[in-house]
């Protein structure tokens with residue numbers, strides 16, 4: 298299948314005043330339409346940097362990133378990002394205004410269709426009653442649902458999610474994972490999802506790219522499309538969990 302996103306031998310670096318930091322080293326992977334593609338690896342292995350590069354916020358020093366064969370050079374409304382932080386919503390705008398905002402700014406849709414799109418977006422995440430509420434009135438989980446609805450309302454080619462549930466309590470996190478899977482069933486949106494939780498990767502991901510510690514290099518690409526919520530605790534889930542754990546652990550031991 299023709300890839301929607303192709304990341305080809307991408308090296309990412311940051312130049313600080315004293316150091317040149319290599320975040321990823323020659324990372325390659327392809328994401329096809331409808332994938333729930335997960336980038337998994339320990340803290341500092343360059344997962345967020347890769348997502349930012351796909352978002353068009355940083356340029357590779359080596360290699361290329363292409364969306365539908367076109368090189369990514371800058372951010373665009375075809376790639377919407379959801380972050381970990383609860384403060385990604387605009388605090389002075391209501392929930393409905395927050396969802397409408399990227400649609401207005403990007404002019405991706407006709408002005409007249411925006412209210413209807415906002416209403417549908419809020420209905421899909423069950424927050425229509427909170428359309429006029431302000432972000433400070435919402436729980437962390439609700440804020441993340443609004444951020445996801447806002448991104449999905451743009452009908453992006455690619456939904457980029459950077460540890461979106463890492464700051465939530467365990468129960469809410471579980472509920473949000475189920476919510477994302479439900480939204481994926483509903484919309485079929487292609488997702489690129491960053492996490493350092495093996496369990497989350499196995500629940501959310503149809504494919505999992507395991508990255509080595511800093512600087513991030515591809516360790517393996519695994520198929521987890523047959524695993525979901527109902528498989529947590531199953532033998533296959535435990536085996537794959539163990540396989541990934543030893544990959545990450547072995548590598549860490551080798552570098553310490």
Ligand SMILES: Nc1ncnc2c1ncn2[C@@H]1O[C@H](COP(=O)(O)OP(=O)(O)OP(=O)(O)O)[C@@H](O)[C@H]1O
Nearest residue numbers: 311318320339340341342343344345346347493511
């Ligand atoms: N703006 C920056 N300036 C300098 N170095 C940076 C910058 N952003 C990230 N780095 C460095 O690049 C490396 C990769 O960071 P990155 O945040 O992409 O990793 P990560 O896998 O997402 O980690 P985490 O799970 O902790 O968020 C790290 O060594 C980090 O310190």
